[in-house]
Amino acid sequence: MSYVIETVNLSKKYPVLKGYRDILFHPFRKKETPALNNVTIQINEGDIFGLLGPNGAGKTTLIKILCTLVLPSAGSAYVKGYDVTRDEKSIRKLIGYVISEERSFYWRLSGRQNLKFFAKLNNILNREADQRIERLLEFLDLAADAGRMFKDYSTGMRQKLAIARGLLTDPAILFMDEPTNGLDPVSAHNLKLLVKEKLVGEKKKTVIFATHNLRDAEELCNHIAIIQNGEVRIEGTLEDIRSKFNESKRYVMKLRNVEGEVLVKIHNKALVKSMMSVSNGSSGFTEIEFEIGHNNGSLQGFVKEIVDMGGELFSVYEIEPTLEDLFSEIVKAK
Amino acid sequence: MRPVSLIFEKPLAFLWRDIIEDTSYKLSFFMQFVSIFVSTSMFYFFSRLLGDAGISYLKPYGGNYFSFVLIGIAFYSYLSVSIQSLSETIREGQMLGTLEALLVTQTEIPTIIISSSLYSFIWASFKVAVYLLLGGYVFGVNLGNANLIGATIVLMLTIISFGSLGIISASFVMVLKRGDPVNWIFSSVSGLIGGLYYPVSVLPDWLQKLSYLLPVTYALEGMRMAVLKGYSVSELLPNILALTLFSIIMLPLSILVFKYAVRKAKRDGTLTQY
Known part of the structure; x- marks a missing residue:
């Protein structure tokens, strides 16, 4: 069976910034901190796959490797069969990355202008870009505010715009990194509804949803991997996890x-x-x-x-x- | 297949983004014009103070200090944009947090970086035009002899050779974040011995020799000879050849260095850190 995403013994170590003392006395000694250790997961098409773990568990590192922003130290990772270390271009055509970091937008451009800019960078031509942007703005209930500068948006609106940007290319796979952070309960609920009913239910996308919020994962994900200290501690459906762990x-x-x-x-x-x-x-x-x-x-x-x-x-x-x-x-x- | 129009649309998208952002800071946008007028006036009065002093050094350039320094500071805008805008683009993207969002798009890193500096080049061209218009019409500099073809060739080669240094500078920023030595050497050394504010001939012999190892010396001298003295392309050949040689060596080298820097930043996981 071929998986949409597959990692095999994936490991990542980050170099640690050396202090002056180390630079002086041990200039060639390597200092590294592990972020992922032998992570092996498989994600099927149409899954809402929850990466669940406390802060610093390695969820974002795993997503960044799969989005080709970080290279792994060992092991392998494939997105629809493409190797993350060699087929970056092909992978970027398949994925959307919902970056929850609000600084990833241009604050003095309007919501619509931001989307238009990122559409061009994703090879979407003018007329098609305009149509898609308007559809997404409607879909996410942002059309009325699309002309306002991004700096004037509320946290919920910024999160929605991040989702719109992630969906611009109509990607088969969507990575969402802590998308409910900073949202009020109503907006968070609406976001989860949107992911479950519209993105996966209607549009049949595969969603990788990183969160430290257990309720989000429980409500939304049909498959969960619990990550701690860079290791997958347990993985499967919620029922699998219940039966595997809680004997x-x-x-x-x-x-x-x-x-x-x-x-x-x-x-x-x-x-x-x-x-x-x-x-x-x-x-x-x-x-x-x-x-x-x-x-x-x-x-x-x-x-x-x-x-x-x-x-x-x-x-x-x-x-x-x-x-x-x-x-x-x-x-x-x- | 990718439509041909996208080749132009991506740089234009960056240009459009930068125009909206820059013009949204209205006072700052206006102040940039004022500062051109202030610096030009300052050098004009400074040249009146100098009078005929140092005329022997300025003779090869027409004998007038104001004309000499006007071409220097106007043209220096291109040099500094070529060398600084690429690294500034990366640094700004790291600081603002937009770099990650750009890198996950279907646009290659070189296109992102080069397109991001397009606005700076256009703005530099605009500033040069304002400098020259002010110099010609307000302060009476004679630009009637200018050889535009020669000046354009020198300008293009300068952009390529300094752009190569800019790519190396961007590579340092990508890996080290701060403390880029290329930018530092350019800003401090070229001002001192590159012939920006005074002719290289005023320097002691050993410094003059050192200055001819730098492309800035050939670029500024070539441009002054083309604009102020109307030198033909064949007369500009020593400067053109030096800049060509520098471009041939530096451009492929800079691309290699940049590729290495991107790979290292991805390996270290620091591509978007600051």
């Missing part, structure tokens, strides 16, 4: 009319993570959250044990861990 399952058991001594006994059980009393009108409930793995019993066994202790069972249901739960476990595990 134990979490449940909530609701008991009615449990009192005193029995509560203390239940609380002392190793499987129990938390207990909470909930009152519902005249009835008193106790909610018990517990976790069962491969080696510490079964759900049926635990329920029977609790019922035998005197608890009146009301309900039991499984709770799926959120990406946030998984992420913090993965990061802690390191």
